[in-house]
Amino acid sequence: MKYNPRIHNRRSTRLKGYDYSRAGLYFITICCQNRICRFGKVINKKMQLNEFGRIAYDEWAKLPDRFPNMIMDVFQIMPNHMHAIICLETPECESAHRDNIRATARVAPTPDSDSVSPPIDFAPAPTIGDIIGAYRSLVANECLAIYKSRNQNMGKLWQRNYNDHIIRNQHSYRRISNYIINNPADWDNDTFFEG
Numbered sequence: 001m002k003y004n005p006r007i008h009n010r011r012s013t014r015l016k017g018y019d020y021s022r023a024g025l026y027f028i029t030i031c032c033q034n035r036i037c038r039f040g041k042v043i044n045k046k047m048q049l050n051e052f053g054r055i056a057y058d059e060w061a062k063l064p065d066r067f068p069n070m071i072m073d074v075f076q077i078m079p080n081h082m083h084a085i086i087c088l089e090t091p092e093c094e095s096a097h098r099d100n101i102r103a104t105a106r107v108a109p110t111p112d113s114d115s116v117s118p119p120i121d122f123a124p125a126p127t128i129g130d131i132i133g134a135y136r137s138l139v140a141n142e143c144l145a146i147y148k149s150r151n152q153n154m155g156k157l158w159q160r161n162y163n164d165h166i167i168r169n170q171h172s173y174r175r176i177s178n179y180i181i182n183n184p185a186d187w188d189n190d191t192f193f194e195g
Helices: 051-066 091-105 128-149 170-182
Strands: 024-031 040-043 046-049 070-077 081-088 163-167
Touching (some): 046 051, 051 070, 051 081, 081 170, 163 170
Antiparallel strands (some): 024 163, 070 081
């Protein structure tokens, strides 16, 4: 089929112009392709992970080792999706905070140093997209290895995109974190439920 921009135009779900490496809280939802339940089952209102769900869980738990600007918050692996809150901190913010403390405290430079310190050169901070991309790849590769060992075809594990929401206040944080924690108990009413 010939490319038609009205049909084939992929629209981003990201907030236009927003810097997704910026420090803050982000609510993330990543779904399995076609909402296939690959990660286990909800039994008696509790999530029971299978071997693929355990991979999804373990790889998420290891992400802060890979991305030092990521702080783990609540997350939940569900049968066909996962929810998480990611807290990002950036070295620039930490440096600016230290500089503000120095300026406020009026700390004088030591006699054996220059009065102006050289600028700190930071590598670009990983974005939410970088973190989600790495996670999806790690999980897909681990799951694919299992499928291949069984001479089975996995197909596509993840949907092309993911959903994000920038958490802007404490009320929103509490509501979202409670939703994530209680997701298995309310699975039958979930929008991702495929019974």
